[in-house]
Amino acid sequence: MNKDTRNYILMFWDPISFVAAMAFISINAVIPNFLNELGASAFQISLASALCSIGPFLAQPIFAQVAMGTPLKSRAFSRLLFTQRFLFLSYVILIPLIYRQLPGLSIVIFLFIWGIFNIFVGSYSPFYMSVLAKVIPGNQRGRLQGYATAAGNILALGSAFLVGVFLKKYSFPYNYAWIFGTGAVFLILNAWGFALIKENPDQTEKKAINYFKYIRQIPHTLKTNRTYATAILGNSFHVIANVALSFYTLNAIRNFEIGAEQIALFAGIGVLINIFGSAIFGVIGDKIGHRYVLMITATLSIIAPVLALSIHSLTVIYISFALSSLATGGYTLSSGVNIINHSPETQVPLYVSMNTMITFIASSVVTLIAGAMIDIFSFTPLFVITAVGGLISLLIYRGSDRGKDVMRLQR
DSSP: OOHHHHHHHHHHHHHHHHHHHTTTTTTTTTHHHHHHTOOOOOHHHEEEEEEEHHHHHHHHHHHHHHHHHHHEEEEEHHHHHHHHHHHHHHHHHHHHHHHOOOOGHHHHHHHHHHHHHHHHHTTTIIIIHHHHHHHHHHHHHHHHHHHHHHHHHHHHHHHHHHHHHHHHSSOTTHHHHHHHHHHHHHHHHHHHHHHOOOOOOOOOOOOOHHHHHHHHHHHHHHHHHHHHHHHHHHHHHOOOOOOOOGGGHHHHHHHOOOOHHHHHHHHHHHHHHHHHHHHHHHHHHTTHHHHHHHHHHHHHHHHHHHHHHHHOOOOHHHHHHHHHHHHHHHHHHHHHHHHTTOOOOOHHHHHHHHHHHHHHHHHHHHHHHHHHHHHOOOSHHHHHHHHHHHHHHHHHHSOOOOGGGGGGGGG
């Protein structure tokens, strides 16, 4: 097997194993119910969701500069992933003991561990996108991610089924120890794939990590690359729209008192809808342009909260969750590739991480505000804000530089 084929297979394995794993550790379906069982408030549940943005935001300057100075990025990335996932697995094994011995601190301990987990998530964008740009041709990236994510979602249907089985078969908190533990094992297998990738070393220059110099460079970069700045602005409003996805399950728990089977159904719906969506979005991205994928997903992110606002029904909540899952999945697939198309080849980790930092600020702030608003006003303000965010992102993508769409064929 030649190196290119080997790398393609391993990069194909990444979305498959990652998507299947994260169905067990879903911030949109599993974790909200786990925290609700622990007695968490809506704000604490929103904090768990916000940590998915806050952790990577804090770590971006460090990991971006490490990636820029690392000749063999896949190997360094695999070491970071192994560290993250074995740490999380260690916590999961201790969940029953913590709940029994320190029940009053269970929420705080989970949020602390989840925060550490998400600090390591800060390595995902700069390292993964750098590896993708190095080993996969530009006109194949969308389809690779789309088809692999679709395959991963097929496996994740089994993951969602197992979530329901674990919830019913075992008592709390042993059920969640099994759920999170299974997900952690899948994530460890996912990390192994990056350790096996063969890449040519980059010519790099070791530099001291300067956190604040990195921060100061962001405004200059945005001023000198207007199309890149526009792409980030569209992404920022898109992630605001995506915030709604984290709260549809909580809405169903609070307003419709759903049980274990219905919670597992949320995970299953998200998985099922993205089987087809990922493959279709991957083809659209490669054939027409990832900007068009983002326009489609922005439209879906408007429709989902509007439906939830208009009709008080559990069925409509499921539909809104499905549309929002599809929007978030398409955004995840295309936003990073769209940023690569606006980035100098030698500075992909830097440009990708800047996008990640800025969008994570928008996402985390709105998520925390949403949690507070839900405790005070219920879910209506959240759905209004996210629908408006989707509309603004759609308008920005529509007016952005269309010439950049063809760059995907040249890289």
